[in-house]
Amino acid sequence: MTDSAATPNAPAAPPHARRVVVTGMGAICAVGNDVPAVWDAIRSGRSGIAPITRFDATGFETTFAGEVKDFDPAATLGRKEYRRLDRYSQLAIVAAREAVAQAGIDIASDPTRVGVMIGSAMGGMETLEAGVETVVTQGPKRVSPFFMPMMLPNMASGNVAIDLGAKGPNFAAVSACASSAHAIGESLQMIRDGRADAIVAGGSEAPITRMGVAGFNAMGALSTRNDDPAGASRPFDAGRDGFVLAEGAAVIVMEELQHALDRGATILGEVRGYATTDDANHMVQPGPGGEGIARAMDLALADAGLTTTDIQYINAHGTSTQLNEKLETEGLKKAFGDRAYQIPLSSTKSMTGHLLGTAGSLEAVITLCAMRDGILPPTINQVTPDPDCDLDCIPNVARAVQATYAMSNSMGFGGHNVSLILGAASTVPASR
Amino acid sequence: MQDPTPSSRRVVVTGMGTISALGLDLPATWSAVIAGGTGIAPITRFDASEFPTTFAAEVKGFDPAVLGRKEHRRMDRVTQFAVVAAREAVASAGLDTSSAPERIAVIVGTAMGGIETYSENVRTLMAHGPRRISPFAVPMAIPNMAPGCVAIDIGAKGPNFAIASSFTGGANAIVEGARMIRAGRADVAVVGGSEAPITPIVSAGFAAMGALSDRNDDPHHAVKPFDLHRNGCVLGEGAAMLVLEDRQRAIARGATILAEVAGGANTADAFHQVALPDDGEGLVRAMRGALAEAGIAPDGIGYLNAHGTATEMNDRVEAAVIHTVFGADTPPVSSTKAATGHTLGAAGALEAAIAIEALRHGILPPTRNHDDDDPGIALDVIPNVARKARIDAVMSNSMGFGGHNTVLVFTRPA
Numbered sequence: 136m137t138d139s140a141a142t143p144n145a146p147a148a149p150p151h152a153r154r155v156v157v158t159g160m161g162a163i164c165a166v167g168n169d170v171p172a173v174w175d176a177i178r179s180g181r182s183g184i185a186p187i188t189r190f191d192a193t194g195f196e197t198t199f200a201g202e203v204k205d206f207d208p209a210a211t212l213g214r215k216e217y218r219r220l221d222r223y224s225q226l227a228i229v230a231a232r233e234a235v236a237q238a239g240i241d242i243a244s245d246p247t248r249v250g251v252m253i254g255s256a257m258g259g260m261e262t263l264e265a266g267v268e269t270v271v272t273q274g275p276k277r278v279s280p281f282f283m284p285m286m287l288p289n290m291a292s293g294n295v296a297i298d299l300g301a302k303g304p305n306f307a308a309v310s311a312c313a314s315s316a317h318a319i320g321e322s323l324q325m326i327r328d329g330r331a332d333a334i335v336a337g338g339s340e341a342p343i344t345r346m347g348v349a350g351f352n353a354m355g356a357l358s359t360r361n362d363d364p365a366g367a368s369r370p371f372d373a374g375r376d377g378f379v380l381a382e383g384a385a386v387i388v389m390e391e392l393q394h395a396l397d398r399g400a401t402i403l404g405e406v407r408g409y410a411t412t413d414d415a416n417h418m419v420q421p422g423p424g425g426e427g428i429a430r431a432m433d434l435a436l437a438d439a440g441l442t443t444t445d446i447q448y449i450n451a452h453g454t455s456t457q458l459n460e461k462l463e464t465e466g467l468k469k470a471f472g473d474r475a476y477q478i479p480l481s482s483t484k485s486m487t488g489h490l491l492g493t494a495g496s497l498e499a500v501i502t503l504c505a506m507r508d509g510i511l512p513p514t515i516n517q518v519t520p521d522p523d524c525d526l527d528c529i530p531n532v533a534r535a536v537q538a539t540y541a542m543s544n545s546m547g548f549g550g551h552n553v554s555l556i557l558g559a560a561s562t563v564p565a566s567r
Numbered sequence: 568m569q570d571p572t573p574s575s576r577r578v579v580v581t582g583m584g585t586i587s588a589l590g591l592d593l594p595a596t597w598s599a600v601i602a603g604g605t606g607i608a609p610i611t612r613f614d615a616s617e618f619p620t621t622f623a624a625e626v627k628g629f630d631p632a633v634l635g636r637k638e639h640r641r642m643d644r645v646t647q648f649a650v651v652a653a654r655e656a657v658a659s660a661g662l663d664t665s666s667a668p669e670r671i672a673v674i675v676g677t678a679m680g681g682i683e684t685y686s687e688n689v690r691t692l693m694a695h696g697p698r699r700i701s702p703f704a705v706p707m708a709i710p711n712m713a714p715g716c717v718a719i720d721i722g723a724k725g726p727n728f729a730i731a732s733s734f735t736g737g738a739n740a741i742v743e744g745a746r747m748i749r750a751g752r753a754d755v756a757v758v759g760g761s762e763a764p765i766t767p768i769v770s771a772g773f774a775a776m777g778a779l780s781d782r783n784d785d786p787h788h789a790v791k792p793f794d795l796h797r798n799g800c801v802l803g804e805g806a807a808m809l810v811l812e813d814r815q816r817a818i819a820r821g822a823t824i825l826a827e828v829a830g831g832a833n834t835a836d837a838f839h840q841v842a843l844p845d846d847g848e849g850l851v852r853a854m855r856g857a858l859a860e861a862g863i864a865p866d867g868i869g870y871l872n873a874h875g876t877a878t879e880m881n882d883r884v885e886a887a888v889i890h891t892v893f894g895a896d897t898p899p900v901s902s903t904k905a906a907t908g909h910t911l912g913a914a915g916a917l918e919a920a921i922a923i924e925a926l927r928h929g930i931l932p933p934t935r936n937h938d939d940d941d942p943g944i945a946l947d948v949i950p951n952v953a954r955k956a957r958i959d960a961v962m963s964n965s966m967g968f969g970g971h972n973t974v975l976v977f978t979r980p981a
Contacts, residue, residue, distance in 0.1 A: 267689040275771035283772040288731040293969025305835035306732035349697035350705040413727035415718040549715025
């Protein structure tokens with residue numbers, strides 16, 4: 136690790152009467168099955184990418200992915216219950232339970248004031264594919280009565296609410312690879328509005344299916360570095376050749392500040408600002424010049440009552456595709472000007488792979504851990520610099536920097552852009 | 568033009584567009600609804616002869632080439648519907664979307680997105696292997712492409728996402744769009760729902776749950792909301808989009824205000840994946856929440872467009888909830904799903920549009936196919952024939968698998 140000094144900032148209080156803090160975090164993904172394991176891998180620069188085991192990928196252009204390992208859904212969720220949950224719902228429940236346990240929040244004491252919002256790009260893909268296969272091979276009357284509730288993309292949100300007994304606002308934000316960033320942002324707005332006091336928010340995705348891999352392969356979106364899975368996700372590197380499909384869930388407990396203080400909760404950080412924009416340009420390509428994501432960054436800073444000088448770390452979208460990082464770099468320069476060169480940023484997709492709808496919430500969890508421990512995670516697999524991506528992407532090795540405010544960006548097919556501003560626990564008053 | 572204190576901003580509806588089994592635009596849908604028509608007929612979109620239910624509410628006479636000869640091939644039917652309905656809504660609002668496009672949000676509710684694209688590509692994969700999948704399979708299948716393509720079509724660069732909440736998605740999109748405008752995050756929101764579920768897998772999936780009527784010999788009379796002999800819903804397809812606008816902005820540009828979005832609420836049952844609690848507690852809270860936000864007492868509601876799917880459980884629980892919320896003095900209630908079919912994620916928006924038309928025209932749409940009262944329901948369901956009534960506020964209920972409840976209240980523009 137290298138050392139670097141950070142300048143502490145003292146910006147004004149945020150321009151919203153109700154502030155929203157994070158009191159619990161949960162995650163399960165290719166690099167670990169809970170937040171401590173995930174963060175340990177990320178700060179150490181360990182990849183979770185490996186050959187696909189969830190189906191026989193022989194004959195597919197890409198044969199590796201970021202799979203969750205050693206997860207026994209029957210043991211965790213019950214022998215009967217887990218069969219009625221698509222994998223993406225199983226993963227969501229696991230992450231939500233971890234987050235709620237850490238928060239120590241008693242949902243039963245006021246269940247109608249606790250919402251759930253779990254974003255997903257695709258929902259129950261594995262169930263959907265098996266169901267179509269059943270119709271084709273055995274006929275329509277052999278489809279399971281559990282098919283529909285397992286497949287629908289809102290069911291992670293519904294199932295988490297059932298599991299926790301949370302009766303407040305509930306839906307799934309769906310915006311491809313920005314879904315869980317939207318879920319966190321819209322939850323922020325809901326709590327600010329007074330529609331809930333706490334929301335269990337995040338994302339879940341289980342896309343490592345035959346159609347998931349074949350569909351993204353058909354677009355030329357996936358890395359095909361089959362001989363080197365761990366080296367395949369290389370955001371910002373000149374040799375990047377596509378993203379790595381990955382699965383998992385990440386969930387945070389978002390809570391109104393006073394509500395958290397009143398119950399003596401440990402505050403892990405603040406969701407300080409949020410903005411979302413659309414490129415309105417092309418179905419799958421980011422907008423020219425990174426205009427849409429730059430606008431999201433500008434608006435999120437304004438929403439947070441901060442300026443570019445306050446941001447000390449950026450968790451980039453950084454998918455490891457040629458076009459994404461080129462345009463994202465342009466967008467960062469547009470939003471931050473010359474300061475873009477001075478802010479360390481990283482794409483942790485280099486280790487986790489791309490969890491699609493989960494990416495935004497997983498990267499929010501990672502960013503909160505980074506600010507808690509004063510360690511900025513690296514972008515691994517940096518071998519050949521790309522002159523189009525000339526910002527400081529914390530190549531290969533984590534860096535000791537105590538960041539107090541950070542930004543996490545997400546972009547999705549459909550032209551969706553989300554920028555979240557997160558604050559370290561030290562930026563939140565311990566009482567008021 | 569933006570109100571300096573966003574929380575005081577009021578939100579109005581200035582445009583609406585629909586495409587449904589009853590017609591390709593809102594005037595056609597509305598006139599068929601009040602005439603007691605139905606769009607339900609035998610399925611033509613696939614060979615349903617071996618399926619438990621062989622009828623559905625399909626959109627008829629739709630030529631997707633109106634979206635562009637090349638463009639329409641790159642959109643699943645769910646996205647085509649959303650774009651068509653959004654165009655009608657924007658045109659009827661007289662909205663210039665090139666003016667401050669970054670202040671225009673788009674939110675579309677959909678239960679399942681491009682399910683036809685997805686399931687057809689799974690068949691291709693099974694038959695021909697992974698390398699025969701279309702590069703458009705993923706972008707056409709993902710549910711957010713409906714709002715994504717609406718944004719591209721009208722040039723809206725503000726907040727944009729899809730809402731999946733099974734059958735409340737369209738209603739949730741309206742709630743969230745109104746909230747966004749009130750919070751000052753947008754000045755205009757083009758919001759609603761879209762669904763194109765009439766596919767083998769969805770038909771088989773709903774039939775496996777026992778959710779669909781199987782009166783295959785009489786499709787026109789199969790769906791009987793609130794009737795003693797109801798035996799299930801029927802799949803419907805279509806979209807409905809509304810233009811929501813900051814009221815001051817709408818007044819300043821001389822727009823015709825169709826209604827005010829007075830209240831909206833969203834709750835979860837946290838009870839069961841697909842079953843409802845007998846007391847419908849979550850729906851009670853959503854209805855009361857929407858009334859409270861609107862500042863309207865229950866007796867101020869002149870018409871309620873019910874969720875009314877015509878399943879035994881839904882209609883029984885929803886009726887009990889209506890009695891809980893309104894007491895002895897329940898308003899006239901109808902379910903228009905006997906006409907439109909159950910359009911899933913589009914339903915909440917389609918029924919909001921119908922409820923707003925009822926408010927504007929003073930005509931309450933009937934519940935079709937109502938022959939025998941269910942003694943357990945005891946509601947005025949406006950049986951079979953539309954009714955004239957001057958009303959000042961309407962409510963629209965939506966419920967969905969996963970335990971979602973969303974309720975909207977619209978009022979006559981002040």
